[in-house]
Amino acid sequence: MRILLSTIGSRGDVQPMLALAVALRELGREARLCAPPDFRASAENLGIPFTPVGPELRSTAKAAVPVTEVSPEVRRKMIEGTVTAQFEAITEAAEGCDTIVAGGALQVAARSVAERLGLAYSYSSYCPITLPSPYHAPPPTPMERPDGASNRELWDLDAAYFNDLFGAKLNEHRVAVGLPPIDDVRGHMFTGKPLLAADPVLGPWPEPAELEVLQTGAWILPDERPLPPAVEEFLDAGEAPVYFGFGSMRAPDGLAASMIDAARALGRRAILLHGWADLVLPDDAPDCLAIGEVNQQALFGRVAAVVHHGGAGTTTAAARAGAPQVVVPQTYDQRYWAQRVAELGIGAAHAPGAPDADSLTRALAAALRPEVPPRAKSVANEMRGDGAAVAAKLL
Incomplete structure (x- = not known):
């Protein structure tokens, strides 16, 4: 076949x-x-x-x-x-x-x-609200x-x-x-x-409905790659940093500087993903590290929070890692994932509008409240990892 x-x-x-x-x-x-x-x-x-x-x-x-x-x-x-x-x-x-x-x-x-x-x-x-x-x-x-x-x-x-x-x-x-x-x-x-490749805890299908939706769970590709030595060294050099990344999305002007300013305002170190927008650090201070594409499954379990655009894959990866999240949605299904992160108590949805240092600081502070990390860990324990296997058997 x-x-x-x-x-x-x-x-x-x-x-x-x-x-x-x-x-x-x-x-x-x-x-x-x-x-x-x-x-x-x-x-x-x-x-x-x-x-x-x-x-x-x-x-x-x-x-x-x-x-x-x-x-x-x-x-x-x-x-x-x-x-x-x-x-x-x-x-x-x-x-x-x-x-x-x-x-x-x-x-x-x-x-x-x-x-x-x-x-x-x-x-x-990949998201309930698209059906x-x-x-x-x-x-x-x-x-x-x-x-x-x-x-x-x-x-x-x-x-x-x-x-x-x-x-x-x-x-x-x-x-x-x-x-x-x-x-x-x-x-x-x-x-x-249709099939719905989304985790039923993170993105449940609202039964009943006209469609006979088969929710399999998210389709997750196992990643066994080790983190690059530079990333390991940075992680080991101090407290858990905040991860910032917009993946394959466009980035608003000045986003990288605003992200770093937000982390510093809260006394946090930062890891910045270059992404498709080629974000770069505003300076070469040792409290920040810029990286290319890495194993998110390995990295997200070792950061204090994940600040991202709200794509289904990144939201799921951060949730499965038990990392508090700040979702800065731009388009399509990203606002749904931001809403779900807030509803589940596993992070914060950035306020509508273009992000700046002040707005990111407020959202990040909300995601780092003492009650959020244990809640994020609890939700992570409820999520499934077998969605691709379930879908393969159905097919």
């Missing part, structure tokens, strides 16, 4: 697919990955066959204008380009496969490719949200937004390969029985 795992997005979209690929291999199944070219080395280092789709994404973290703020015309051209690229790449990658598993809300072409080739198809979300339910609103998009609209009305608007954005190009490709057009892009992608 060969399974194609297809996604288009940053590390938060790709890492769970790598975890699922490894879990499938442990069951004797062959898994392939179709993802942006930034992640070829990650797949090939694990021995997972890889097909690139679309352009490299790393440059978007330093773009002059965020993707969410480009003009409607530019956005439409980007959408048309990604739909075409997906049809081409997924069709190539799916040769000889039995099943396609699509991950993330931009997987517009995967089900159509599966339909054309006669393959089984499954869809996976329709009357118990929560959809993630924010550029669509207008009328004041007082119910969750169900907002989901109807969300469906219309998907149709407007993707429908014409998707149907153009479907008709070209002999498939009938569809009138519900989102429902077509998600199916009536």
Whole structure:
């Protein structure tokens, strides 16, 4: 049995697919990955066959204008380009496969490719609020949200937004390969029985709902890499530092300096992740260390707090490590994860608006209150680590 795992997005979209690929291999199944070219080395280092789709994404973290703020015309051209690229790449990658598993809300072409080739198809979300339910609103998009609209009305608007954005190009490709057009892009992608790759403690699915959601737990790729010697030396040289990182996200101007100022205001040392935005330290004082990508699973258990953008993967990693968190959400599902961190009492959600030294200091002080670390440890003990194995068996 060969399974194609297809996604288009940053590390938060790709890492769970790598975890699922490894879990499938442990069951004797062959898994392939179709993802942006930034992640070829990650797949090939694990021995997972890889097909690139679309352009490299790393440059978007330093773009002059965020993707969410480009003009409607530019956005439409980007959408048309990604739909075409997906049809081409997924069709190539799916040769000889039995099943396609699509991950993330931009997987517009995967089900159509599966339909054309006669393959089984499954869809996976990494966050509860990306799936329709009357118990929560959809993630924010550029669509207008009328004041007082119910969750169900907002989901109807969300469906219309998907149709407007993707429908014409998707149907153009479907008709070209002999498939009938569809009138519900989102429902077509998600199916009536999607997988939810999120931890049920951190991101529970609100039953009951219209969809038959199969919540497997988060898909976590085990990481056995040792920390670099420079990181080990820094950790051993004093009290546990605060970790700051925005992963593959864009960073607001002056963010690195504000982060370091916040740590120093509370008498804390700091570790700063360069990330895709290439953040750099404001000075060379010995109380701070800048690092590249490292084993978060090893690092987060040794820091005083994790300050981050609120991606599903980083939020889950910090929660499983029992580290207090400060979530500084920017877009899409990140506000949900910030809310969950605050609701669970395992950290703080940064106030709306651009972060500065004062706002980060306040949020970090809240996350470092004496009652938060034991609560974070308690929640960590309730979380699961077998989500990828559960999903692999279901598939």
